[in-house]
Amino acid sequence: MLSFEQARDWLLQRAQPLAATEQVELLAAAGRVLAEPVLATLDVPPHDNSAMDGYALRAGEQTAAMPVSQRVPAGSVPQALAAGSVARIFTGAPIPPGADAVIMQEQAETADDGTVSFSQPACAGQNIRRRGEDIRAGQEILPAGKVLNPADIGLAASIGVETLTVFRPLRVAVFFTGDELVEPGRPLAAGQIYNSNRYWLAPALMRLGCEVIDLGIVRDSLGATREALRDAADAADVIMTCGGVSVGEEDHVKAAVEAEGSLDLWKLAIKPGKPLAYGKVGQADFIGLPGNPVSGFVTFQVLARAFLERRAGLPVSALTPEGPYPAAFDWTRPDARRSEFIRVRRVCVDGRWQLELYPQQGSGVLMSCAWADGLVRLEPGQAVARGDMLPYLPLVQ
Template identity: 40%
Template sequence: MERLANDCFANASEMISANKALEKIASAASLLVGAETCALREARDRYLAEDMVAPQNVPLSDNSAVDGFAFQYSSYRNANETPRAVAGQSTAGHPFTETPPSGSAVKILTGALMPNGFDTVAMIEDVSFEGDKVILPAHLKSGANRRRAGEDIREGQVLLKRGTRLRAQELGYLASVGIDAVRVFKRLRVAVFSTGDELISPGEATFTGSIYDSNRIILTTLLESYGCQVTDLGILKDKRQTVRDALKSVAETHDLVITSGGVSMGEEDHVRVAFSEIGQLHFWRIAIKPGRPLALGQIGNTAFVGLPGNPIAAFVCALKFIRPLVGILSGWGTEPPFTFQAKAGFTMKKKPGRTEWLRGRYTPAADGIGTAEKYHTEGSGILSSAVWANGLIEIGDDVTYIEEGDMVTFLPFTELMR
């Protein structure tokens, strides 16, 4: 099965817009993974591979929404103050199975089945007693405090659509109709590695000019939150043959390969050159900030994304471009993340012709639209900005100036990281 359509891009060296890149990803990629059956208890954060249909009603039968006394409304309409004999009791799991006499009442607890022929319940705190008989309150409506069979779920209705992420509430929803196993999409197999002679892994001894690699932990964590099965392949040195051999090898056993670093035009940027010897490059330059050098292509039928090496650029590009690609390949779709408008808490100039994503912190307002502040510096290597922020501020490619108070688009991290 093809991960990306061949020959879908006319000119890989062309600088394209962010929106165009997203359109090309959507048109090129298609569902890759198969399906498997998973026990409901093990299905958290998996994605449904088929629509789920209710096998039964919920509730199964009419039952009481309160503790009280059940009765037949037709016997109450003109005789609501008449003391009634209590014919018995219905509790959850222990229903009153006889047919009670007309004009009587049955004590009933929350969740208990309604007695045969009875359709209304008076709350226990609203009744009074005359000896061992109960007097119902006035002005009750027919069907009061009764839950009808199928009120929540009807047998045969579609509960959840294919591609739905199974959170706690979805799992409970399925359990409520007796479903104990589901068909879910298999996890996308993704390989991740960084490139650079200067990089070392956390815990290793430093040397002059060394830099701890933060990109792999960022990417693997994001990918796992997107439901992927991730292989961390570590750090590759800046040698074209090494990079080429690694790409070729992992492409045979993975659905998607992601690298960070080495996709620009420098002498030691070997990823793009090595990849071009074994794969097909679809695009590698996008008019964005941060992250202009971003490569998308394929090695055979395996998708490839080459991210910039700067941590913030890799982080932002993963949120904006890898997330929708993974969504298509994994089966959970391309629905864009929720965004909202906020007032800019800053002033800035911007070059036209490129989309920018600023690390932003949104503060709600008590009586209106909240404010989005941007981090005080824009460097692509400053990870503290991502820790400070709670989302991204998107500035369109046609915008050249933002005045404090202008409306801007805010993308919360809670949406981009799931």
């Protein structure tokens, strides 16, 4: 059996980051990975401007009652300041040539004759935001590799950038084999089960920003499986499926991948989990997750996800635990040989975080994964008594 760390390292080494890029409009860029740094092409602010609503003047020429020679709203182009006068000015408006300070309106009083007097003397530079103070032309404002969030997009807009160069989405083809599988919404005959793996895997891939090529349920024959693999390899960067890769299974996935490419098959020392396959079909990577939905889901979270992230040019989620938090449960029958990823929920009780356990950890259905918001990794043989402090791995769903 392969340890969890060995499998993760091995997979990550084989994840070749995408190189292909595309241009996207700003409003479609959230969540995409920046492929080239963004450099500022202008100074921000583009001109010295007022930090306040008030009056612009030349500090050395302040007098007791000053005429207002012009009005400068934001967006206007001021004239040179007339000697001995002030300009009415608003936040963000350019400072008129000749002015070197702004007095805020709260410190000003207007007389009947329209002249303005101030309760404070002006100091040169006061309440002026300088050109280039925030961003200088040429400065890198967003680094390559960054996953773009709303603030990044707003920042790019503020220097006039219209499109961004991002990595194209990773294309992942999925298919599901097993003549017992039925799509939801159809009636279930004896011996049949609903295909649940498609419905957690495709959304999980979409959440990672992947383009999903969904080949649906493939008939349980070697020929049909080989054909699905060839179609998938033509269209996708990565092919994923659930099931069909453990010893003795009534399935043709293993033989089909070996016939169309190459396959490494592992027994992992993790629970739930165990069978995991990695292969190549043409240029495409193949990842075979366990067929049991809970095993597949957990293996996706802790192993396949990291592979896909690196492959897509995303930063790899570090599996850095939070906490530790006290266990609100006992775990008395640990697995002697495998690391266990138990499904837990972090709850706040009397102002303190603690971890609750989904009671049926052995189940093959996704109740535990839907209920949980995190995992706790237990080492082989590790039991838990109520109150033990446990590191908590949040699920990213």
